Amino acid sequence: MNIPGLDYNTQREQLLLPEYGREVQKMIDYAVGLPTKDERQRCAHSIVNIMATKVAQTSDDASFRQTLWNHLYLMSRKALDIDWPCDVEEAERLLTKPQPLKLRDKNDRMPLRHYGRLITQLTETLKTMEPGDKRDELTRIVANQMKRNLAEWGHGAPDDERVANDIARLTDGVIQLDLKQFKFDKLPLPEVAEPVNRKKRKR
Numbered sequence: 001m002n003i004p005g006l007d008y009n010t011q012r013e014q015l016l017l018p019e020y021g022r023e024v025q026k027m028i029d030y031a032v033g034l035p036t037k038d039e040r041q042r043c044a045h046s047i048v049n050i051m052a053t054k055v056a057q058t059s060d061d062a063s064f065r066q067t068l069w070n071h072l073y074l075m076s077r078k079a080l081d082i083d084w085p086c087d088v089e090e091a092e093r094l095l096t097k098p099q100p101l102k103l104r105d106k107n108d109r110m111p112l113r114h115y116g117r118l119i120t121q122l123t124e125t126l127k128t129m130e131p132g133d134k135r136d137e138l139t140r141i142v143a144n145q146m147k148r149n150l151a152e153w154g155h156g157a158p159d160d161e162r163v164a165n166d167i168a169r170l171t172d173g174v175i176q177l178d179l180k181q182f183k184f185d186k187l188p189l190p191e192v193a194e195p196v197n198r199k200k201r202k203r
Contacts, residue, residue, distance in 0.1 A: 120170065
């Protein structure tokens, strides 16, 4: 239904940055058409001050002002001929959309999730390392962290035999802990909350 004198947003040109509103866009279009550079310059500064009141930002730091001038540059369709107070050459990067996150492959799953992805990555490293002091040291670090993870997340008792079986599983049998010789670090005792001292009320 068309009613004379009414102008619907759906019939207007789409706003590039709608958060500033159509009135600010009209101001910018007006500034672009001003005949002298001095007039355009003064008008641009006034518009940026108005734009600053349209967004939820209380700080007046340099990065905030840079963003406002970038937005002004984009909303003018790069047609505003003024002496820009800051570099606006990178302004178009604000309009670029980030690349979508890559979905994790169904096969890329941790066999023992309670140990975490870091442990899984370290056990993959252990599989490719040559026997020696470096592999033995990394094995010691990984095994002790696995035991701490078991204790922290409560996936059963953090017994040495279970850790030995799990690290052998995660390394496809490359790492075999000899529990007669391998010594785990002592786990810290769990902290016990101090009892609340409740005084008896006098009757």
